[in-house]
Amino acid sequence: MLAESELAATAPEYLQSRTSSSATSTASSLERRSFETLIRQAANVVFATSNSGELARMLEDGRRFDWSIIEEAGKAHGFDLALALQASHRLLLIGDQSQLPPYNFERFETLFREPPRILNALKMGAQFAPGLIDRAFMNLDANGQIKFSDSCSEWLPMVQFFAELFLRATKSTVAGVSIAQQLKFQHRMHPEIAKLVSECFYKGRLKTHPDAIKRFSEEPPPYSIVAGSWLPAAPVVFIDMPWVQQEKFAGGEEGGDGAPRYSNPTEIEAVGRVLSTIRSVDGVSCHVQVISPYRAQVRRIASAIGDRMRLGADLENLLAPEFDMDVGKRKGATVDEFQGSEADIIIASLVRNNDEKPGKGLGFLADPRRVNVLVSRARHKLVLIGSWNFMESRIDCSVEPNGEEELAHIARLIRFLKHGRQTGSVAVVPYSLTKGSLF
Incomplete structure (x- = not known):
């Protein structure tokens, strides 16, 4: 537990006291959440899954990092990486496009190649979970459907984001050095x-x-x-x-x-x-x-x-x-x-x-x-x-x-x-x- 850790022992007395009180069973949920938020905001290094709700809340509170380091990036859809990519202006993605791709990537790619199917699915979904569906997609006119199809074409490379990014990055250099490197x-x-x-x-x-x-x-x-x-x-x-x-x-x-x-x-x-x-x-x-x-x-x-x-x-x-x-x-x-x-x-x-x-x-x-x-x-x-x-x-x-x-x-x-x-x-x-x- 944090209250019993070496880190807590070296903290100022008032923080030690607050750490101990927050760890007790009598601490209110509000006190505990407040203290957890304080710890997260003060942390130099934060570990999180790429689509963590806690990470989303930190970004909503304006927290940004010097670096975002994403491990096993080749296994994640680009949509799953959105939070981590926004967390910093400097990114290190580690992955292997020669190994297994993101889960169910074939289904996503098939869907993005058939925009009408997506629109039909959205209409059906609106009947059961209207709060999760953007109403703007419900009744698109002909021009709106064309724009949606164009968007699907842009989203398609996001399914295998790491593989696509690595391919593009191999053609980009900084000071004559490729920004994409394979471990030797x-x-x-x-x-x-x-x-x-x-x-x-x-x-x-x-x-x-x-x-x-x-x-x-x-x-x-x-x-x-x-x-x-x-x-x-x-x-x-x-x-x-x-x-x-x-x-x-x-x-x-x-x-x-x-x-x-x-x-x-x-x-x-x-x-x-x-x-x-x-x-x-x-x-x-x-x-x-x-x-x-x-x-x-x-x-x-x-x-x-x-x-x-x-x-x-x-x-x-x-x-x-x-x-x-x-x-x-x-x-x-x-x-x-x-x-x-x-x-x-x-x-x-x-x-x-x-x-x-x-x-x-x-x-x-x-x-x-x-x-x-x-x-x-x-x-x-x-x-x-x-x-x-x-x-x-x-x-x-x-x-x-x-x-x-x-x-x-x-x-x-x-x-x-x-x-x-x-x-x-x-x-x-x-x-x-x-x-x-x-x-």
């Missing part, structure tokens, strides 16, 4: 994982800082692998599942039929086999995270892991406090949920394994931004579980793909894994060589 060095990922991400999604421009290279080469990982286990020590491992088009009884994906409720039971089994080989290091915290593009797969994996942990048998190793598997969604999170987070070990179930014709059947994996997030979350070890032959059959991987070619990221990923297999930085393990049955 990364510090958190194993160099080989970083190289995969760089080659597949950033044209090789992302490098590992020398300090990070030294750290990963000298410090042991925060986990161990069972001696003699089938799981290799390589930082990148691909568990190769049989392709349903080549093996009669291979276990492929299930689900579909409209909503993307895909799952893959055989890959759930593979996740368990990977987890069974990992051991904790006494006193060293280790974040193990299972992810997948599909929520249905995530739910089934989390349920299977939880069941086995409760039985205290096949996955009793995960009960170690160093793993702390009950925190958050460590037993399973979608790729979208896990953007912006990281873990020491990432186990990724790709799910898709079908007999669709080349170029088809990848679902969420056809989006390079989602695959970028999927492979860039691991600090020490990345384990991909999927069908190598299925992935390789989607696009010609024998030649370097054109940068604009659809599914070019899949070809680059397969090519990188093939090369890494030759150098030893990547290990490919056929599913048939994994041992044990957990689920």
